Amino acid sequence: MPTPSTSSAAPTLTDASLRVEDRYAVLTFERDDVRNALTGTALVDDICAAIEWANHSDLNCLIITGAGKGFSSGGNIKEMADKQGMFGGSPMQITDSYRRGIQRMSRAVFHAELPLIAAVNGAAVGAGFDLACMCDIRIGCENSLFGETFINLGIIPGDGGAWFLQRLVGYQRAAELTFSGRLVKAQEAKELGLLLELVDSSELLDAAEKLAQSFAAQPPQALRASKRLMKIAQRQELNDFLDHCASVQAACHYSEDHTRALNAFINKESASYSGQ
The missing domain is CATH 1.10.12 (Lyase 2-enoyl-coa Hydratase; Chain  A, domain 2)
Structure with missing residues (x-):
């Protein structure tokens, strides 16, 4: 089996911060001004860079969380309405923007070689919800809120959310969440199996780090x-x-x-x- 190399210098990130501990790290989204939107920011690049680095490090776990009130609001609605950024251009150009943009994140998270824990500090909707679903484990708090909300905007989960969600909660529940676009509060998310644990918001990161430390202690x-x-x-x-x-x-x-x-x-x- 290949041996993880000694940790190299952590990557320089633009819209996220990275805190490295003993065999685990915490990736925090730092764009609360747009509720940590994944489009119109550098967060997709930051996520991909952090995971690529972690894959080649000696880390045993990576925690992903958001600073401020939200985990991630997914796509930037203003850009979507104005047909800007990845939402602008011809259908072929938009297709390419998805493949080279948000779908890079989906592939990077799926191919992460170490366990990923999502510490969901607030709303995780649209692509933000899908990102949480892509992680191995999710821990939430009373502020956690989830939604596969694409249908409300007349679009589909372009980041591959339909692939991830049904593997997490089963086809029938994934269909209901996708077709209704409704929001799911923390307690229901725990009952549906979206969350492994539900803790007080003041204890969220501590709970995630305690779990990460248990992974970090393993071979x-x-x-x-x-x-x-x-x-x-x-x-x-x-x-x-x-x-x-x-x-x-x-x-x-x-x-x-x-x-x-x-x-x-x-x-x-x-x-x-x-x-x-």
């Missing part, structure tokens, strides 16, 4: 291999998947971290892992 190779297996399992037949699991498991058995984990378990002590 890096096995953690990233487990993430890849979770993704592969969504699209492979069982027999093919079991063959793949056997090969990955054999590599894990030969890792130094496996030996460290075994010794720690037998001796009832904690272990420190090198990623080897």
Whole structure:
């Protein structure tokens, strides 16, 4: 298995900040003036840059959250109404803008090699909701609000939201949310399985970091291999998947971290892992 390299310098971001801790990091959107809209800002570029860097680091987890009142409002409605930015030009030009714009984010998040936690501090609607759904885990608070709201504007989830949402909550519930465009408050989101945990807003980031720290303490190779297996399992037949699991498991058995984990378990002590 490939070994994550030692963390290089964190990327320079434009509309987001990045705080690096011990084997995990926190990516925070810093455009509360537009409720952290993903279009009309540099946030898509920042997300892609942060994930690309994290993929090649020794991190075990990346938390994504928003500064201010919202997680992300998705597309910039004013730009949409004025036919500006990625919403301007011919149909072919708009198609290309989606492929080179917001869909870059979808691909980057899907191909993240480490666990992603969305700490949903406020409204996550449209593409902001889809971004949260793309993450492995979502933690919310009383201010969290969700909505697959594209239909309300006469458009569809152009970022691939229809692909992600039904894998999270099932086809029937995803259809209802998509066709109605309604908003979902925090408690219902927890009941629907959109949220793993629902905590007080004052404890949101602490809860996300506590979970990230539990991931950070695990053997890096096995953690990233487990993430890849979770993704592969969504699209492979069982027999093919079991063959793949056997090969990955054999590599894990030969890792130094496996030996460290075994010794720690037998001796009832904690272990420190090198990623080897």
